[in-house]
Amino acid sequence: MFRVALVNMPWITAKRGSMALGILERVLHRHHIPAESFYLNIRLAASMNLKIYETISDAPLIGEWLFAQHLFGPYGSGELDNSAAAVISRDGPELLDLGRGRRIGFDGIVRDILPPFIDDCLERVPWSDFPVVGFTSVFTQHVSSLLLAKRIKERHPTTLIVFGGANVAGVMGLETLRAFPWVDYVVEGEAEESFPQLLRNIQSGRLYDPVPGVSCRRDDRVIPAREQPPLVDMRQVPIPDYTAYYRALQEEGLADRVRPLIQFESARGCYWGEKAQCAFCGMNGRRMTFRTKPGRRVVRELRVQARRHHTLDFEAVDNAFAPSFFDELVPRLDCRRDGLKIFYEARGLMTRQQIRRLRDAGVCNLQIGIESLHPDLLRRLRKGTTVIQNLQTLKWCATFGVSVSWNFLFGIPGETAAHYREIMDLLPSLTHLDPPQVVARVILQRYSPYFADPERWGIAGFSPKRLYTHIYPDNRVNLRDLAYHFSFTLRQEGENPATYIGPVARAIQHWKDTALLRFIHFTCRKGPGFVLLKDNRPLGRPPDSEERTAVLDGLAGRVFEFCESIRTLPEIAAFAAAGNGGANTAARVRDVLAELVGRNYMYTERNRYLSLAVPEFPTS
Numbered sequence: 001m002f003r004v005a006l007v008n009m010p011w012i013t014a015k016r017g018s019m020a021l022g023i024l025e026r027v028l029h030r031h032h033i034p035a036e037s038f039y040l041n042i043r044l045a046a047s048m049n050l051k052i053y054e055t056i057s058d059a060p061l062i063g064e065w066l067f068a069q070h071l072f073g074p075y076g077s078g079e080l081d082n083s084a085a086a087v088i089s090r091d092g093p094e095l096l097d098l099g100r101g102r103r104i105g106f107d108g109i110v111r112d113i114l115p116p117f118i119d120d121c122l123e124r125v126p127w128s129d130f131p132v133v134g135f136t137s138v139f140t141q142h143v144s145s146l147l148l149a150k151r152i153k154e155r156h157p158t159t160l161i162v163f164g165g166a167n168v169a170g171v172m173g174l175e176t177l178r179a180f181p182w183v184d185y186v187v188e189g190e191a192e193e194s195f196p197q198l199l200r201n202i203q204s205g206r207l208y209d210p211v212p213g214v215s216c217r218r219d220d221r222v223i224p225a226r227e228q229p230p231l232v233d234m235r236q237v238p239i240p241d242y243t244a245y246y247r248a249l250q251e252e253g254l255a256d257r258v259r260p261l262i263q264f265e266s267a268r269g270c271y272w273g274e275k276a277q278c279a280f281c282g283m284n285g286r287r288m289t290f291r292t293k294p295g296r297r298v299v300r301e302l303r304v305q306a307r308r309h310h311t312l313d314f315e316a317v318d319n320a321f322a323p324s325f326f327d328e329l330v331p332r333l334d335c336r337r338d339g340l341k342i343f344y345e346a347r348g349l350m351t352r353q354q355i356r357r358l359r360d361a362g363v364c365n366l367q368i369g370i371e372s373l374h375p376d377l378l379r380r381l382r383k384g385t386t387v388i389q390n391l392q393t394l395k396w397c398a399t400f401g402v403s404v405s406w407n408f409l410f411g412i413p414g415e416t417a418a419h420y421r422e423i424m425d426l427l428p429s430l431t432h433l434d435p436p437q438v439v440a441r442v443i444l445q446r447y448s449p450y451f452a453d454p455e456r457w458g459i460a461g462f463s464p465k466r467l468y469t470h471i472y473p474d475n476r477v478n479l480r481d482l483a484y485h486f487s488f489t490l491r492q493e494g495e496n497p498a499t500y501i502g503p504v505a506r507a508i509q510h511w512k513d514t515a516l517l518r519f520i521h522f523t524c525r526k527g528p529g530f531v532l533l534k535d536n537r538p539l540g541r542p543p544d545s546e547e548r549t550a551v552l553d554g555l556a557g558r559v560f561e562f563c564e565s566i567r568t569l570p571e572i573a574a575f576a577a578a579g580n581g582g583a584n585t586a587a588r589v590r591d592v593l594a595e596l597v598g599r600n601y602m603y604t605e606r607n608r609y610l611s612l613a614v615p616e617f618p619t620s
């Protein structure tokens with residue numbers, strides 16, 4: 001019988017099923033093609049320390065290098081001498097750093113854990129029953145997938161190997177076909193139409209008939225896809241089937257150790273990136289095209305999955321929460337009725353009402369694309385947001401109990417030490433808000449505007465991240481075509497970021513440490529004719545952590561309250577004048593604002609003002 005195996009390899013996290021495999025299983029079912037998913041990542045996660053598995057899963061290339069020792073290194077073809085000792089002696093220990101100097105017993109994993117895992121992968125699945133084996137390859141799944149695919153092909157030479165996923169987008173897919181002769185097809189982009197069409201062709205012996213989005217190898221030649229795959233109508237995308245994932249958790253004894261998140265999508269593409277892609281963003285052009293799924297359909301999907309798997313935690317894979325969802329989706333969700341907790345990525349442009357509505361809908365985790373706390377650096381990153389908007393979003397999230405994660409980037413082309421001196425001045429007044437999760441140097445990603453037009457951004461040159469040279473042999477693989485992460489040099493090298501980022505990174509670490517204790521606060525409460533502030537932010541007036549109270553009355557209190565959302569100077573002046581019988585109070589308003597900003601009660605940017613205190617009793 002014609003059956004298809006769909007494979008999910010390490011080091012993808014054990015906390016979620018693969019949405020791609022879940023959708024494809026259902027799509028193939030519609031086409032009467034039997035398919036079975038194998039979550040071999042869960043097998044590996046269960047055979048080692050789960051925390052270490054997840055740590056490796058989060059690191060961009062370490063997991064690739066571990067499997068590369070079995071594919072091209074001392075345990076494999078021997079094309080590379082890429083043991084930990086060899087890597088460290090050639091390039092230093094930093095290359096194997098898991099963040100903040102952390103390293104783990106890599107040699108033990110490579111020597112004792114991976115060999116039985118690979119043997120087990122070969123034995124536990126009856127591969128000869130599947131004429132076609134499809135691998136989903138995203139993040140650090142490429143080398144493990146290549147390794148297992150090679151072993152399957154050695155044992156079952158007639159089995160056809162298909163790769164799909166972000167790791168084979170564009171030229172990366174063609175290089176995968178060229179460099180690894182055991183891979184027969186790569187399916188680029190959205191596979192809902194192209195994959196079944198390819199399988200029907202294979203089934204009827206038409207192995208090389210062109211299919212949009214599908215490239216293949218014929219003898220020793222790579223035949224690129226003639227056309228891009230069609231963009232799928234989101235209404236036609238089936239609800240993903242995660243049965244195999246939950247079964248794997250049970251079978252491997254992880255069901256009570258992993259708290260799964262169910263992935264879903266309410267849109268594909270990015271509504272912002274369609275207009276002006278962020279400078280560092282590596283989404284390729286066609287994936288940027290923005291389309292949404294009807295809100296009614298999304299809600300039905302969430303309820304079906306929750307009932308089916310008794311799971312209430314959901315993670316949207318959308319690139320950025322679309323403004324249209326406030327009309328389409330949010331009104332249909334109610335966390336008190338449904339009990340769902342939902343994660344979304346979003347831009348830092350939210351108002352008070354929007355954050356409150358998200359909280360009520362159950363969207364209680366946001367990853368916000370803040371990236372920097374300097375207006376000029378945000379402009380250079382082409383984020384389309386300003387610091388004051390980001391701070392307003394953070395403040396309303398703190399007010400309504402929506403938890404936020406965000407990244408702080410440095411090494412931005414065009415930055416100087418002066419930018420970071422200004423950020424250092426700002427940081428203490430923000431310590432009552434959620435801190436960044438990660439402080440990270442900007443890397444250059446394939447398909448980003450940096451990659452497409454380096455000149456324009458002042459980038460002199462770039463090369464694949466150094467660890468790639470310990471993953472793929474250079475006489476076999478053209479890294480320029482296969483790598484996704486690149487290091488870059490600037491045309492005009494300024495000061496080395498290492499000389500100025502240290503104090504900022506330490507201040508942010510301190511912010512993170514104190515945030516864990518939920519100790520720092522800056523709150524406001526409206527009284528009759530005045531505003532009461534309670535503040536223990538470390539603003540440099542010792543004793544640092546002691547709570548200070550302040551009363552703002554008269555014009556100061558009214559202006560502070562009025563600026564709980566961002567206000568322009570003319571708006572504030574008009575408000576103050578209206579409260580004073582129409583008399584011109586512009587000069588007094590300016591004095592009051594200067595005083596409030598000077599005391600770190602407010603943030604200002606280009607004549608716009610925002611009160612930073614979190615209301616104790618927010619109005620809805």
Ligand code: SF4
Pocket residue numbers: 270271272273274276277278281282283319320347369
């Ligand atoms: S970084 Fe996010 S918001 Fe910016 S273009 Fe990419 S997906 Fe869109």
